[in-house]
Amino acid sequence: MAQKPSIPKGTRDFSPLEMMRRQYIFDKIRDVFRTFGFGPLETPAMENLSTLLGKYGDEGDKLLFKILNSGDYAAGLNDEELRTASRICEKGLRYDLTVPFARYVVQHQSEIAFPFKRYQIQPVWRADRPQKGRYREFYQCDVDVIGTRSLLCEVELIQIVERVFRTLGINVSLKVNNRKILYGIAETIGHADKMIDITVAIDKLEKIGLEAVKAELTERGIGSDAIEKLQPILELTGDNERKLAVLRDVIGASAVGLEGISEMETIFGYVNRLGVELPIELDFSLARGLNYYTGAIFEVKALDFAIGSICGGGRYDDLTGIFGMPNMSGVGISFGADRIYDVMTGLGLFPADLGCAARVMFANLGEAEEHASLKLLQEVRAAGIPAEICPENGKMKKQMEYANRRGIPCVVIVGSRELEERVATIKDMTSGEQTQVPFTRLAEALR
Amino acid sequence: MAQKPSIPKGTRDFSPLEMMRRQYIFDKIRDVFRTFGFGPLETPAMENLSTLLGKYGDEGDKLLFKILNSGDYAAGLNDEELRTASRICEKGLRYDLTVPFARYVVQHQSEIAFPFKRYQIQPVWRADRPQKGRYREFYQCDVDVIGTRSLLCEVELIQIVERVFRTLGINVSLKVNNRKILYGIAETIGHADKMIDITVAIDKLEKIGLEAVKAELTERGIGSDAIEKLQPILELTGDNERKLAVLRDVIGASAVGLEGISEMETIFGYVNRLGVELPIELDFSLARGLNYYTGAIFEVKALDFAIGSICGGGRYDDLTGIFGMPNMSGVGISFGADRIYDVMTGLGLFPADLGCAARVMFANLGEAEEHASLKLLQEVRAAGIPAEICPENGKMKKQMEYANRRGIPCVVIVGSRELEERVATIKDMTSGEQTQVPFTRLAEALR
Numbered sequence: 001m002a003q004k005p006s007i008p009k010g011t012r013d014f015s016p017l018e019m020m021r022r023q024y025i026f027d028k029i030r031d032v033f034r035t036f037g038f039g040p041l042e043t044p045a046m047e048n049l050s051t052l053l054g055k056y057g058d059e060g061d062k063l064l065f066k067i068l069n070s071g072d073y074a075a076g077l078n079d080e081e082l083r084t085a086s087r088i089c090e091k092g093l094r095y096d097l098t099v100p101f102a103r104y105v106v107q108h109q110s111e112i113a114f115p116f117k118r119y120q121i122q123p124v125w126r127a128d129r130p131q132k133g134r135y136r137e138f139y140q141c142d143v144d145v146i147g148t149r150s151l152l153c154e155v156e157l158i159q160i161v162e163r164v165f166r167t168l169g170i171n172v173s174l175k176v177n178n179r180k181i182l183y184g185i186a187e188t189i190g191h192a193d194k195m196i197d198i199t200v201a202i203d204k205l206e207k208i209g210l211e212a213v214k215a216e217l218t219e220r221g222i223g224s225d226a227i228e229k230l231q232p233i234l235e236l237t238g239d240n241e242r243k244l245a246v247l248r249d250v251i252g253a254s255a256v257g258l259e260g261i262s263e264m265e266t267i268f269g270y271v272n273r274l275g276v277e278l279p280i281e282l283d284f285s286l287a288r289g290l291n292y293y294t295g296a297i298f299e300v301k302a303l304d305f306a307i308g309s310i311c312g313g314g315r316y317d318d319l320t321g322i323f324g325m326p327n328m329s330g331v332g333i334s335f336g337a338d339r340i341y342d343v344m345t346g347l348g349l350f351p352a353d354l355g356c357a358a359r360v361m362f363a364n365l366g367e368a369e370e371h372a373s374l375k376l377l378q379e380v381r382a383a384g385i386p387a388e389i390c391p392e393n394g395k396m397k398k399q400m401e402y403a404n405r406r407g408i409p410c411v412v413i414v415g416s417r418e419l420e421e422r423v424a425t426i427k428d429m430t431s432g433e434q435t436q437v438p439f440t441r442l443a444e445a446l447r
Numbered sequence: 448m449a450q451k452p453s454i455p456k457g458t459r460d461f462s463p464l465e466m467m468r469r470q471y472i473f474d475k476i477r478d479v480f481r482t483f484g485f486g487p488l489e490t491p492a493m494e495n496l497s498t499l500l501g502k503y504g505d506e507g508d509k510l511l512f513k514i515l516n517s518g519d520y521a522a523g524l525n526d527e528e529l530r531t532a533s534r535i536c537e538k539g540l541r542y543d544l545t546v547p548f549a550r551y552v553v554q555h556q557s558e559i560a561f562p563f564k565r566y567q568i569q570p571v572w573r574a575d576r577p578q579k580g581r582y583r584e585f586y587q588c589d590v591d592v593i594g595t596r597s598l599l600c601e602v603e604l605i606q607i608v609e610r611v612f613r614t615l616g617i618n619v620s621l622k623v624n625n626r627k628i629l630y631g632i633a634e635t636i637g638h639a640d641k642m643i644d645i646t647v648a649i650d651k652l653e654k655i656g657l658e659a660v661k662a663e664l665t666e667r668g669i670g671s672d673a674i675e676k677l678q679p680i681l682e683l684t685g686d687n688e689r690k691l692a693v694l695r696d697v698i699g700a701s702a703v704g705l706e707g708i709s710e711m712e713t714i715f716g717y718v719n720r721l722g723v724e725l726p727i728e729l730d731f732s733l734a735r736g737l738n739y740y741t742g743a744i745f746e747v748k749a750l751d752f753a754i755g756s757i758c759g760g761g762r763y764d765d766l767t768g769i770f771g772m773p774n775m776s777g778v779g780i781s782f783g784a785d786r787i788y789d790v791m792t793g794l795g796l797f798p799a800d801l802g803c804a805a806r807v808m809f810a811n812l813g814e815a816e817e818h819a820s821l822k823l824l825q826e827v828r829a830a831g832i833p834a835e836i837c838p839e840n841g842k843m844k845k846q847m848e849y850a851n852r853r854g855i856p857c858v859v860i861v862g863s864r865e866l867e868e869r870v871a872t873i874k875d876m877t878s879g880e881q882t883q884v885p886f887t888r889l890a891e892a893l894r
Contacts, residue, residue, distance in 0.1 A: 004770075004771070005498060005550040005553050005554045005770045005771075006495065006498075006554065007490070007491055007493075007494065007495065007498075007550075007554075008491065008493050008494070008495055008537075008538050011491035011492075011493055012491065013488070013489070013490050013491070013551055013554075013555070014487075014488065014489040014490075015488065015555070015558070016486025016487055016488060016565060017486075019486070019487035019488060019489055020486065020487060022489075023487060034804065034833050035828050035831065035832075035833050035834070036828065036833070036834075036835060037804050037805030037808070037833055037834060037835030038804060039463025039464075039466070039467065039804030040461075040463055040466035040467060040470060040804075041460070041461065041462065041463060041466060042460070042461040042466055042469075043454070043460050043461075044454055044455065044458035044459060044460070044584050045458075045492060045540075045570065045572070045584060046454075046455050046458055046512075046572075046583075046584065047454065047455070048453065048454065048455055051452060051453075051454075062517075063517075065493075065514050065515075065517065066514070066515040067512050067513070067514055067515070067540075068512075068513040068514070068515055068532060068535070068536055070509075070510075070512065070574035071574075073532070074529070074530040079526040079529065082521065082526065082529040082530065083521040083529065085515060085520070088515070088535075089515055090455075091455050093492075093514075103452040103454075104460055106452050107452045107453065107454075107460070108460070108462070111462070113849055113852035113853050115838055115839075117804065117835070118463060123492065125492070125493075127517035127518075136493075137491050137492060137493065145838070148838045148839055150838035150839050152817075152821075152836065152838045153838055156838075159825075270821070273818060273821075274821060274822070274825060323451075323452045324451070324452075357481065357484050357485060357486030357487075357564065358484030361484070370599075371720060374599075374717070374720075374721060375721070378606075378721060381482050381483065384482065385482075386481050386482050386483070386484055387482070387483075387484060388483060388484030388564070388603075389599065391562055391592070391595045391597035391599045391600055391603075392562075392595055392597050402560055405560035406560050
């Protein structure tokens with residue numbers, strides 16, 4: 001009996017319509033990356049497990065897809081060993097693009113001119129529990145500069161964010177913060193050792209509210225004095241300049257904290273001079289999950305559509321250290337293509353003519369008509385217009401239905417009368433309107 | 448101690464230079480597919496093993512990369528079961544794009560308007576022994592029409608082949624044959640049951656020569672009388688029309704053979720009328736390995752570079768049958784991106800300016816100079832020119848070296864004198880020549 005075909009849970013097929021929309025997003029993002037001088041990079045889907053393990057925490061390790069060794073994977077192994085994944089699997093699918101990037105930089109350091117500017121648009125795989133909006137295979141679009149501490153790179157990433165979302169037509173706001181400021185705050189309240197606990201808790205401010213965050217801080221061993229000191233910072237309002245000024249008063253005794261403040265002042269200085277058209281908010285409750293960030297951090301949200309962050313990133317000072325190459329500071333952001341797709345679908349932002357593979361279909365009405373149509377089709381395609389001919393000579397109604405189902409906006413009819421008069425009938429499939437043009441002017445008329 | 452990073456054998460990193468060249472190939476191929484009205488499709492990297500197993504023969508099954516079940520894969524299994532890959536792995540990486548395509552068509556048949564025209568450009572994985580030019584991860588570029596027997600589709604694929612290689616600048620020849628002719632030949636020499644043996648043997652004609660093929664045929668149980676009957680067909684020369692005419696005399700008693708001849712006459716008729724600029728040779732020794740082909744088959748070779756076939760395909764009458772959807776005839780070809788890359792590298796066919804991510808780099812010469820440069824940089828980028836600024840203010844010599852190492856053809860210098868006069872110095876990094884233009888005309892001058 002034939003198998004009923006399906007795909008693994010958490011994975012997706014992308015139909016031509018979905019693909020054309022996805023490619024539209026990828027192409028726009030890629031264009032912006034290229035305009036800013038970033039070069040493309042691709043790494044293999046499979047990495048050695050030794051490269052991946054231990055980089056994403058215990059939870060991350062569990063979410064790695066492991067690939068069974070090829071050949072006789074069980075040869076010479078006992079029962080116990082067969083129950084140890086690392087004995088039967090040496091490779092895994094990449095979990096993100098950041099660790100492969102770090103691995104690439106270390107492996108190819110002698111060939112690379114630093115600062116190294118790369119972008120990477122590839123799928124990643126996570127054995128997460130699938131749910132709405134969370135997949136086991138999804139694309140990331142990462143852009144990073146590594147090998148310089150220049151804050152111009154942060155500014156450039158902000159410009160990239162502005163330009164990508166302006167190009168796509170999505171209104172967004174950018175939240176920024178700095179891990180050094182977070183450290184400075186922790187240090188000031190006497191809990192420099194608990195920066196991670198504090199940032200994890202205040203990262204939830206928007207989601208669970210001030211009181212719940214305070215409860216969580218208590219639970220994480222932060223005293224009530226310290227929490228009291230923290231409160232004015234969490235409730236700070238006003239523009240970015242004012243926030244930084246107040247903060248300077250509060251955490252001025254922390255050298256690291258001051259450095260973070262000064263970095264943000266520099267970044268805002270550039271941004272103001274260059275006139276980036278993007279609401280940018282300094283938000284001290286922004287922490288971002290990944291612990292490798294050490295400086296500025298970013299998060300982008302859509303203004304007109306409720307969904308999580310659609311882009312985020314930050315500066316990291318030692319991503320390559322784990323592969324034996326210390327002191328390589330870098331900064332990068334990642335665009336979430338799947339969520340951007342959802343936002344654009346939700347807001348109807350895709351161009352209307354994206355959905356059809358061919359803009360023109362020639363009807364197929366008999367041998368002589370087909371010969372003439374094929375010649376014309378060649379001219380239309382030579383003019384760069386995506387076009388096709390119905391491959392079978394069948395009923396006109398059926399051919400029109402076929403064009404409609406495929407979303408083709410325009411059908412060209414060359415019947416016996418047209419053939420005699422050497423004119424083609426162009427039918428607009430939306431309005432139903434028909435016009436006639438001489439064979440010699442068809443390509444031009446369709447353009 | 449830090450790990451020494453590496454990647455699994457048979458896989459590759461693609462540097463920005465390699466990627467820009469690969470993208471050039473993919474973009475050109477994709478443009479042609481689009482012009483012919485084919486829509487993009489993507490399927491997941493992982494398929495259920497039940498979808499993949501048994502589709503590529505015993506050898507193919509062994510070459511599938513299997514993915515270990517996530518969670519506790521060993522739970523409840525005994526030693527014997529742990530040694531059975533199918534008990535601990537339910538998913539595998541796709542081996543080609545054809546079987547996932549067939550699976551997609553069957554799974555989504557109610558949403559698809561047939562004939563369904565799709566292209567698919569994605570990596571595939573095979574646990575083959577890696578060697579020069581053979582990788583464990585490589586891209587395929589497939590284009591197929593499914594749901595029609597119209598020979599116009601074959602003609603369209605020939606036009607696509609012509610246009611892709613013309614666009615890429617590669618001189619190629621196209622060999623064609625028809626599986627029905629091969630069956631007709633087998634039937635005529637009294638070995639209809641041995642068509643596969645015969646085609647496998649004669650497929651090697653070019654590689655091992657006539658005598659070795661005859662020896663192999665004998666070994667495969669073909670009698671000497673039959674081999675004698677076969678010989679004139681293998682040695683047939685002349686143009687395609689003459690070959691078909693002679694063949695009609697020899698295998699005229701085979702109905703299937705005659706059908707194959709008639710199909711090829713129809714295809715050549717279209718091709719001659721449309722004037723495809725491509726040497727096309729009917730080659731009865733062309734068989735192609737995959738057994739799902741049932742009609743016309745194709746193979747493309749580069750004329751000026753010694754490498755195997757760089758593109759090939761054919762018609763199949765029952766690809767979807769195995770998934771429970773019989774009688775769906777289709778035809779498709781696949782472009783081998785890796786070999787095309789090798790041909791283009793070998794013949795120096797990539798455009799010279801492909802290799803740089805940025806076309807322009809601004810030097811960074813101090814605070815005031817940097818501010819002016821950043822404004823100008825914004826204008827240059829707004830004009831669509833990929834450009835960047837050296838992120839750190841350092842020695843001019845070092846900045847020039849950086850531009851050179853990255854292959855950036857043009858450096859813009861705004862020093863203190865330029866700033867005063869509001870002119871920028873443009874340095875051509877190839878010739879060393881310097882010119883000056885007013886700030887207001889810089890973007891235009893660089894375009």
